[in-house]
């Protein structure tokens with residue numbers, strides 16, 4: 001890899017995306033956006049739908 005284009009460690013929003021997108025296994029990823037990405041760290045246990053999370057690429061966060 002010549003250049004690291006990932007947003008690893010950076011804040012992401014639900015509709016962000018990047019070339020490293022990989023869909024979570026447990027859900028149907030209808031769009032290649034961070035919300036459906038297995039590397040995205042969103043607080044899915046919070047009461048409200050989280051708007052922002054952290055990209056944790058290359059560590060898988062969600063199945």
Ligand code: SF4
Pocket residue numbers: 006007008012016017018019020021022032033034037038039040041054055056057
């Ligand atoms: S969460 Fe996934 S799609 Fe979003 S920036 Fe990180 S690797 Fe890319």
